[in-house]
Amino acid sequence: xxxxxxxxxxxxxxxxxxxxxxxxxxxxxxxxxMVNRSAVAALARFAEGSSQGLPNxxxxxxxxxxxxxxxxxxxxxxxxKLVVLQPRACNMRCVYCDFDxxxxxxxxxxxxxxxxxxxxxxxxxxxxxxxxxxxxFFGGEPLVAWFCTETIVHYVRSLCARMDLVPWFELTTNxxxxxxxxxxVGDYIDSVVVSLDGPESVHDFNRxxxxxxxxxxxxxxxxxxxxSYPAHLCLRMCVTNxxxxxxxxxxxxxxxxxDFEVLSFExxxxxxxxxxxxxSAPDPFAFAAGLLRAETLAAQEGVxxxxxxxxxxxxxxxxxxxxxxxxxxxPGGEIAxxxxxxxxxxxRGLDLALGRVDAAGGVSIDQRKADEVAALVRAKPxxxxxxxxxxxxxxxxxxxxxPGCSPAYDQRCLAIRAITASRLLRRLGDEAAVELLAxxxxxxxxxxxxxxxxxxxxxxxx
Amino acid sequence: MTPPIPRPxxxxxxxxxxxxxTLIQRRHGAVASIPYPYAGLWALLADGxxxxxxxxxxxxxxxxxxxQEAEKExxxxxxxxxxxxxxxxx
Ligand code: SF4
Numbered sequence: 001x002x003x004x005x006x007x008x009x010x011x012x013x014x015x016x017x018x019x020x021x022x023x024x025x026x027x028x029x030x031x032x033x034m035v036n037r038s039a040v041a042a043l044a045r046f047a048e049g050s051s052q053g054l055p056n057x058x059x060x061x062x063x064x065x066x067x068x069x070x071x072x073x074x075x076x077x078x079x080x081k082l083v084v085l086q087p088r089a090c091n092m093r094c095v096y097c098d099f100d101x102x103x104x105x106x107x108x109x110x111x112x113x114x115x116x117x118x119x120x121x122x123x124x125x126x127x128x129x130x131x132x133x134x135x136x137f138f139g140g141e142p143l144v145a146w147f148c149t150e151t152i153v154h155y156v157r158s159l160c161a162r163m164d165l166v167p168w169f170e171l172t173t174n175x176x177x178x179x180x181x182x183x184x185v186g187d188y189i190d191s192v193v194v195s196l197d198g199p200e201s202v203h204d205f206n207r208x209x210x211x212x213x214x215x216x217x218x219x220x221x222x223x224x225x226x227x228s229y230p231a232h233l234c235l236r237m238c239v240t241n242x243x244x245x246x247x248x249x250x251x252x253x254x255x256x257x258x259d260f261e262v263l264s265f266e267x268x269x270x271x272x273x274x275x276x277x278x279x280s281a282p283d284p285f286a287f288a289a290g291l292l293r294a295e296t297l298a299a300q301e302g303v304x305x306x307x308x309x310x311x312x313x314x315x316x317x318x319x320x321x322x323x324x325x326x327x328x329x330x331p332g333g334e335i336a337x338x339x340x341x342x343x344x345x346x347x348r349g350l351d352l353a354l355g356r357v358d359a360a361g362g363v364s365i366d367q368r369k370a371d372e373v374a375a376l377v378r379a380k381p382x383x384x385x386x387x388x389x390x391x392x393x394x395x396x397x398x399x400x401x402x403p404g405c406s407p408a409y410d411q412r413c414l415a416i417r418a419i420t421a422s423r424l425l426r427r428l429g430d431e432a433a434v435e436l437l438a439x440x441x442x443x444x445x446x447x448x449x450x451x452x453x454x455x456x457x458x459x460x461x462x
Numbered sequence: 463m464t465p466p467i468p469r470p471x472x473x474x475x476x477x478x479x480x481x482x483x484t485l486i487q488r489r490h491g492a493v494a495s496i497p498y499p500y501a502g503l504w505a506l507l508a509d510g511x512x513x514x515x516x517x518x519x520x521x522x523x524x525x526x527x528x529x530q531e532a533e534k535e536x537x538x539x540x541x542x543x544x545x546x547x548x549x550x551x552x
Contacts, residue, residue: 111523151520154502158524161481161498183509187478 011047013065013455014387015040016421017446019433023424024455026065027390028315032424033061040455047456079327081134082121084114084152085339086331090141092174092215094207096238096274099140099341107331111151112359117329118156120363122163133160136170137189138339143177146184153188172236174207175219182222186229193234193264194223198243198250206238206279223258233260234306239290240268244282247290248297255301263298264306265291267415269399284415285444292422292438296431309412310419312427315390322352322397323377325370333357335365337373340398348402350376382407387453392416414448421447468540468549470508483508485548494546499524500539507549 014025022040024033035043039058046054046062054062086109088099122133135156142149153169160167168190175194177185185192196219197203204214226233235254239247251263268274270281282290295305309319318324321339328336337352338345345352352373355365380401383389386409394401400412409417418437422444425433437443470476473488482501485494496504502524506512514533522532543549 115523147516147519151523154499154505154520155524157480158498158502166480180509180511184505184511188505 010454011066011456012390013043013047014453015044015455016387016417016450016453018421018425019436019443023421024061024065025387025424027387029065029067030312031061031064031067032428033065034425034428034430035061044455079121079124079325081136081321081326082114082117083136083138083321083326083328083339084109084142084149085138085328086140086142086148087145088140088331089144090139090174091144091210092141092176092207093210093212094174095277096206096240096268096271096279098271098273108145109148109329109331109333110359111148111155113333113357114148114152114329115155115159116359116361117327117335117357117363118152118159120357121327122159122165125165126163131166132168133165134168134170136172138172141174141177142171143173143181143185146177146181150184150188153184157188174215175222176209176215177222179222179225182225182229186226186231189231191232191234192226193236194219195236195238196220196223196254197238197240198246199253202243202246202250205242206240206277220257223260227259232262233258234262234264235260236264236266238266238268239282239287240274240279241282242279244286244290247287248293251294251298251303251305255298255303260303262304262306263294264308265294266308267412281411284411284448285418285441287415288418288422288444288448289438289441291419292434295423295426296435307416307419309388309392309395309416310423312391312420312423314393316393317390318377318393318397319391320394320396322373325374327354327365329357333359335363337370338398345398348398349404350398350402352398376403379403382409382413385452385454385457386413386417388413388416388420391420409448414445417448417450418444465514467512468507468544469510469512471548471550474548476504476508478505487547494548503536503539 012026012028016023021034021036024035024040024043042055042058043062045052087107125133133156137149157167169188170191170193171185171189172193195207197206200214200216203216207215209215235258237250247265254263267287268279268281274280291305291307298305322337328339330336333356334353335355335357337354354369355363357363377394377397380394382401382405383394395412395416400410422434422437475486477484482495482497483504484492485496487493503517503521506517517536518529518533521536522529525532525535540549
């Protein structure tokens with residue numbers, strides 16, 4: 001076998017039933033083809049090592065599928081970005097939020113701690129010969145403590161000027177902030193991610209002020225103001241059982257009303273708070289169909305639809321920050337590999353704390369723990385047979401594929417698999433097939449529920 | 463008496479750049495580049511959110527000096543900018 005072998009020495013090639021054909025994929029070389037049943041069977045026999053040769057017409061495809069692939073990046077190359085998680089508190093009270101922002105101690109970070117971590121990060125980047133220092137502000141709501149966010153931004157820009165690096169800032173915000181902050185956000189942040197859950201009535205049910213009132217009007221006004229600044233705008237919609245059937249309409253409405261570049265869909269991760277509000281995770285096939293329809297509409301307006309684990313980027317070892325070496329800095333100066341509340345990972349038996357930083361003292365990272373985290377993302381038994389293993393690569397390693405998780409695909413896997421396969425068809429230029437899939441639940445299901453996609457293993461199963 | 467709040471001169475506009483800010487006077491075109499860390503102070507003035515305490519706290523972090531030292535640096539920078547005609551005083 002040339003190139004493209006997985007860790008067991010088997011061909012890293014996959015085949016998935018799509019309508020009445022098979023989609024054959026090498027996720028390492030990004031070779032994709034649609035073939036019929038007898039062709040996929042011949043390819044599978046050959047991959048299994050059959051002495052029977054491959055028909056002439058399949059040999060060129062086989063060569064493309066198995067040419068030498070780039071190797072996966074090692075997970076321990078060092079931090080890819082710095083995420084500042086402060087404060088944990090928030091000025092909104094979304095009905096599905098389990099961050100418990102209302103109870104969160106104000107816990108505002110001493111900006112000097114972030115600056116010391118940025119110093120250390122910058123030195124590592126220079127050592128690796130990299131040029132871009134990426135900082136992502138996340139909360140709670142980072143603009144509740146805008147003075148801390150602003151100080152860090154200007155310190156990092158100053159640091160980058162000294163060290164000949166290029167700063168890049170991302171801000172994830174609820175969008176309900178004082179308009180006097182618009183010039184700072186618009187001029188100094190490169191990418192602004194604003195949560196908007198749909199039209200006003202849907203959004204205002206989900207995302208509320210502490211007094212229970214809606215927030216859509218204020219956020220929309222801020223989005224209109226931000227449109228005249230250079231910041232790149234991304235809208236993020238949390239999709240629930242109530243909004244899933246409206247995804248395409250929401251995308252069309254947002255495109256009409258706002259000037260933005262990216263619309264990111266995230267399926268609600270159910271929790272006790274969301275259940276109390278009568279909200280549950282969307283049906284995975286309705287979610288996939290909604291996303292595909294929205295993608296068709298948004299493309300006409302120049303807007304890109306994003307669904308993190310279903311992006312055709314890779315090969316990668318993780319689509320979540322865990323395992324990409326991201327440093328998450330909490331309000332007390334603690335550094336972790338994950339942004340979720342420590343109780344969430346501890347409940348899964350995980351210890352994702354990496355170290356801490358002091359304003360005066362400096363940074364201490366426990367390398368042994370960083371290595372353990374890197375090993376964790378390599379061990380995902382559920383994903384071994386899945387064609388998304390180098391793109392989704394396990395999704396959330398705390399909630400979706402924690403150690404000891406069931407080998408069966410969960411609801412999120414079903415959506416990711418259906419969307420990824422459809423996007424591969426789109427990449428092949430087969431829009432008609434994508435449209436057909438979006439309208440035919442059973443076809444999406446047969447893709448998503450295919451038990452084993454490995455070319456050499458799964459092809460007896462239609 | 464509270465000290466006057468410094469603001470950019472009326473005939474001045476500015477461009478935010480990765481390494482600082484470039485100031486442009488209507489009649490003369492680009493007149494100055496303000497590099498970091500002082501570009502952080504300029505941002506506070508330009509965005510209309512300058513207060514003495516805020517400037518001191520932020521510049522103390524950017525300059526990595528105690529607050530009193532930062533205040534001295536701020537006074538020096540403001541005096542230079544005022545002399546160059548970049549600031550108006552209300
Ligand atoms: S099995 Fe699920 S988590 Fe693993 S790669 Fe496939 S879709 Fe992602």
